[in-house]
Amino acid sequence: MSTNLFRTSVFSLAMAATACGGGGGANDDGDVGGPIDPPQNERPARCIEDALNSGYCLVWADEFSGSAIDAEKWSHEKNCTGGGNNEAQCYVDAADNSWVADDVLHIKAIREDATGPNLVDDDPNYDPDDVSGSGTYTSARLRTKGLGDWKFGRFEMRAKLPQGQGTWPAFWMLPSDWVYGGWPLSGEIDILEAVNLKVGGEDHVHGTLHFGDSWPGNKYSGERYQLPGGLNPADDFHTYAVEWEEGEIRWYVDGDHYATQTSAGWYTTAALGNSNAPFDQSFHLILNLAVGGNWSANVNDGGIDEGAFPQEMQVDYVRVYQCTEDFDTGKGCGTTDGDFVHNPGVAPPQAPDAEGDELSVFDGAAQAPYQWYTWTASGTVDFQVVDAGGDYGDVGQITYNTNQGIGYFQSAAAYDLSAYTYIEFDLQVLVEPAVAGSASLTFRADCGHPCSSGDYPLDMPALDQWTxxxxxxxxxxxxxxxxxxxxxxxxxxxxxxxxxxxxxxVDNVRLVK
Known part of the structure; x- marks a missing residue:
C-alpha cells in the first residue's frame, strides 16, 4: 500500500551514483536490513476448519470477537515516516486509534499533531523513543509479521471503508524475509486500496502488484473494481480477497473474481531467471489507514479535507486459507466465474546475450543492455570511441577533466552474474594523471546502492601499452x-x-566463466 503507484524517492549522489537507487533506504516497507531470522513458512499441521467446497481450508483467522486486539496475531508499527509517500499520519499504538468492540476492529485516523520515530520499525537504527518524526494526524498500522507469515493461499477481509478527501485504507502484504532485496525487489501484494471514497465520484477499489527494479526502475500493474448497482465501499461491509498460487494471483470482491495476473507479467531484477520471483516467498498481512500522501492527496487535487476527519476503517474479520490440493504450490483450489480481466503486467527486461562462456560488455561498442555513463563532483569525464589501430581497432577512450569522477558501464536492470568467474578488460594509458608518481586506478562493480564490491585497487600500467x-x-x-x-x-x-x-x-570488457 505505502509503496503506491506514485512512490517518490530521493537519491544521494556520491561514488554510489553508479548504482541503482531509491525505493530502498529508510522507507515504509521495512527493507532496511530486513527482518532478523524470520519465521519459516510451514505447512499447516491441520485445518482450523474442514476444507471448503473449493478445497481451501482455514489455517488462520481473527474474528475480532474479544475485547482487545490480539497481540499473538497483530503488532503495531509505530513511526512518523510518512509511509514513503509523504503521508500526513504518525502510526501509533493508542486506544483512540485502534481497538476492538462489538466484534469489529476499528482503525481510526484523527486530526492531531504528533511526533515519533523517523525510521521504520525494522530499521536497525530504529529507536522507539525517537521524536524527530512528525505528523498532523494519528492512525494505526497493524501487521502479522513474525506472527503470521504465509506463501500461497486465500487472504480475505470483510470491511467497511472510510470516506472523505485524504483517506487511504489498505489491506495488503509485504515479504517477511526480503530475499530479493529492498522494495520492490522482493515484491508487494495490494489486496485492497481505495482513496477519497464518496468525493469527486470516487467509488472504486484497487488491486495491485509492485515488483521490478529499485526506484526508479520499479514497476506496478493492477486493476480497479466498481461495486455493482452504484454501491460505494464506504456505505457498507464488503469482502475483499486475493487467491495466490504459484505463478498466479487473483483478486475478488464479494466473491466476484475481477482480475488475474501471472508470472509472465511480473519479475524482480534480482532473480530474472526465476519466473515466479518475487512472489514465491513468505509474506505477511498489513491493515492500515493512511492520510494524504502522493496518491490520495493528489486525486481530485483536493489535498486533505480536515473537516472529513476523524474517519474509521472497520474490519469484521481477516481469514487465511490454504489449498488442501497442494499446500506447496497453492494450486488446484482456484475459483472464478470466467468474467475477469487478465492483466498482462510488465514483461521482464531481456537479459544480456552471452556467447558460450563469455558475456561481452564492451567490444568496440557498448553491448546491449549496457551503456556508458559518467559521474563527477565537478568537471567532466569524456568518453568517445576511437580507432586505436593495430589489433584493437575501435576502443573506448576516457579523458578525465576532473579530479573526482568515474566512468562505468551499466544496465537498466540488474542481472544474475554469479555463474561468471572473472571480469576482464584490456587497458592502455595514454596520459597519466597530473601527479604521475603516485598514480593508481580504482575498479568497482555495483549491485544497486548501497550494494557494491567496494573499491578494488589496480596498479597504473606503463604508458602506451595494452595491459x-x-x-x-x-x-x-x-x-x-x-x-x-x-x-x-x-x-x-x-x-x-x-x-x-x-x-x-579500454576494450574487450567481458565476463568469463
Whole structure:
C-alpha cells in the first residue's frame, strides 16, 4: 500500500551514483536490513476448519470477537515516516486509534499533531523513543509479521471503508524475509486500496502488484473494481480477497473474481531467471489507514479535507486459507466465474546475450543492455570511441577533466552474474594523471546502492601499452558485491583527487566463466 503507484524517492549522489537507487533506504516497507531470522513458512499441521467446497481450508483467522486486539496475531508499527509517500499520519499504538468492540476492529485516523520515530520499525537504527518524526494526524498500522507469515493461499477481509478527501485504507502484504532485496525487489501484494471514497465520484477499489527494479526502475500493474448497482465501499461491509498460487494471483470482491495476473507479467531484477520471483516467498498481512500522501492527496487535487476527519476503517474479520490440493504450490483450489480481466503486467527486461562462456560488455561498442555513463563532483569525464589501430581497432577512450569522477558501464536492470568467474578488460594509458608518481586506478562493480564490491585497487600500467586485467568475481563478492544482482559490472577511475588530465583506453570488457 505505502509503496503506491506514485512512490517518490530521493537519491544521494556520491561514488554510489553508479548504482541503482531509491525505493530502498529508510522507507515504509521495512527493507532496511530486513527482518532478523524470520519465521519459516510451514505447512499447516491441520485445518482450523474442514476444507471448503473449493478445497481451501482455514489455517488462520481473527474474528475480532474479544475485547482487545490480539497481540499473538497483530503488532503495531509505530513511526512518523510518512509511509514513503509523504503521508500526513504518525502510526501509533493508542486506544483512540485502534481497538476492538462489538466484534469489529476499528482503525481510526484523527486530526492531531504528533511526533515519533523517523525510521521504520525494522530499521536497525530504529529507536522507539525517537521524536524527530512528525505528523498532523494519528492512525494505526497493524501487521502479522513474525506472527503470521504465509506463501500461497486465500487472504480475505470483510470491511467497511472510510470516506472523505485524504483517506487511504489498505489491506495488503509485504515479504517477511526480503530475499530479493529492498522494495520492490522482493515484491508487494495490494489486496485492497481505495482513496477519497464518496468525493469527486470516487467509488472504486484497487488491486495491485509492485515488483521490478529499485526506484526508479520499479514497476506496478493492477486493476480497479466498481461495486455493482452504484454501491460505494464506504456505505457498507464488503469482502475483499486475493487467491495466490504459484505463478498466479487473483483478486475478488464479494466473491466476484475481477482480475488475474501471472508470472509472465511480473519479475524482480534480482532473480530474472526465476519466473515466479518475487512472489514465491513468505509474506505477511498489513491493515492500515493512511492520510494524504502522493496518491490520495493528489486525486481530485483536493489535498486533505480536515473537516472529513476523524474517519474509521472497520474490519469484521481477516481469514487465511490454504489449498488442501497442494499446500506447496497453492494450486488446484482456484475459483472464478470466467468474467475477469487478465492483466498482462510488465514483461521482464531481456537479459544480456552471452556467447558460450563469455558475456561481452564492451567490444568496440557498448553491448546491449549496457551503456556508458559518467559521474563527477565537478568537471567532466569524456568518453568517445576511437580507432586505436593495430589489433584493437575501435576502443573506448576516457579523458578525465576532473579530479573526482568515474566512468562505468551499466544496465537498466540488474542481472544474475554469479555463474561468471572473472571480469576482464584490456587497458592502455595514454596520459597519466597530473601527479604521475603516485598514480593508481580504482575498479568497482555495483549491485544497486548501497550494494557494491567496494573499491578494488589496480596498479597504473606503463604508458602506451595494452595491459590485460583479470579480476576474480570471488574477490569482488568478498568485498560486498551481490553477484546474483549486478547492474554495473564495470566502474573505473584513476585514484580520487589525482585524475586531472588522465587519458585511458579500454576494450574487450567481458565476463568469463
Amino acid at each position: 590485460h586485467f583479470q579480476i576474480p568475481m570471488m574477490e569482488l563478492a568478498a568485498g560486498g558485491l551481490n553477484t546474483a544482482s549486478v547492474n554495473t559490472p564495470f566502474v573505473l577511475s584513476p585514484a580520487w583527487d589525482n585524475q586531472m588530465g588522465a587519458v585511458l583506453q
